[in-house]
Amino acid sequence: MADLTGLVALVTGASAGIGRHLAEGLAARGAAVAGVARGAERLRTAMAEVAAATGARTLALPADVTDRAAVDAAVAEVVRELGPIGLLVNNAGLIDAAEVPLWEADPDQWWEVVESQVRGPFLVSRAVLPGMVAVGGGRVVDLASGISTRANPHYSAYSAGKTAQMRITESIDLAGAAHGVRAFDLAPGVVDTAMTRAMPMHEGRTDWTRPEDVVDLVVAIAAGELDQWSGRFFRAGVDDLDTLRATEPADDARKLRLLPYGDGDPLA
Template sequence: MVKEGEGPRPPHRSQARGEPLDGATALSGVALVTGASSGIGRHLVAGLAARGMAVAGLARSGERLAAAMAEVAAASGAQTLAVPADVTDRAAVDEAVARVREELGPVDLLVNNAGVIDAAEEPLWEADPDQWWSVVESHVRGAFLLARAVVPWMVLRNRGRVVDLASGMGVRARPEYSAYSVAKTGLMRMTEALAGALEGLDVRVFDVAPGVVDTPMTRAMPMWRGFSDWTPPERVVELVAAIAAGELDQWSGRFLRAGADDLAVLRATTPADAARQLRLRPYGDDDPLA
């Protein structure tokens, strides 16, 4: 454990719990991925386990989650743990994180992936208020509760990485997906606020937009009907793995896009000012907010 007053330590990187994929960065430690039973979360669980991490998966559907985590363990030889919980339930989140810590160890990488989408493509005034708000809660309250339960332990150890799954809809609102747009914008603000609070520590926070990955959620969205230019899920895994390895620390508090951003460029670039952060654009040189 890092004692108070000690300086930052480099991220823990070593081969453990099985062989990583050929050419992939070897990782160790414990990852906690929410929304792990299907879609992007399921790909992340498999990719992180294949690189040597012990992985805890959290999702509401206990039976499907248990099956997914068992499949990953069998394929990778990694230690996995299925933890059924609703990310919007404070007591359930606290209990889930405590269980991960007790059975696997302290969390080195938290990936806030869980979240739902608007029930239908419709303007805000036609949306069901309860369903609309449940979308915002799933992304914002869920990530807040996970960070609240996990980050203090990262601070205590002076080591950890947090990834919030962002979206292009967080920077360019879609009127037919107003709840999802609001949720992802809020999540980006939370990422930046958390990164600022952690400045000076070896605990970093990132927004990662996965692009349009072929998942049951995107398949269910009418706007992607007939779409074929999917972002390979491997690109999302590679980006998150690079973050876990401490290779992109200079991008903490900023927005990264899997499938569009080149990892080599990201590694070699130190962003300045408010690059890749949400800001108002001035209307001209005389704008008082410029």
């Protein structure tokens, strides 16, 4: 078990689901964990439970990740109360309200989903990254999805947002490399949460990704065991952690790229 004592982690969407699992998993390994979520009461309860279960320092910061002022204030409080942030997990995000084609989607809800998946990670990363650069490094984990890498006929907002988030990850990796900052895309698979159970596409599902597999990958990232994969994509429950530790990815492996139509493709 990696020892994360001394690490300050910020997890968005920490009050429930995957974010809640990550907050407790990081705290159990010694990290001080700040959680962000919109629901103040549920978040405070969750972070208090994490502290009680692990003995770690926790901080509950109710905030909407799409609200710039709220994000800036929350990040400043984390640094003031816990210290410089060494790990950011962008987990918060919404999903399409209904499985319908794009032309039947509610425009306001569609855009709200995209904002949660793009504006949210942008604002939080923008607030956190200067601190990482100042201290010589840090790590960002963006919660991705299989829908990040392939089209979906019914979740167009979620697909668009998650694909854009992958570009944010790669931008952080490219610009941050010289400053010791690394960034990763992690698809958690299908974890049994209230959100996934509400999705018609998962009705009747019995094969779920274990939350522990998601936590183990984030912990390995936080411990610096997977730095050679910065700017690339993992999938919990499928990728083997020992294999990842021992592998040096080459070229554009596990990056989102346009496939050429042949050797003569001028864009190849």
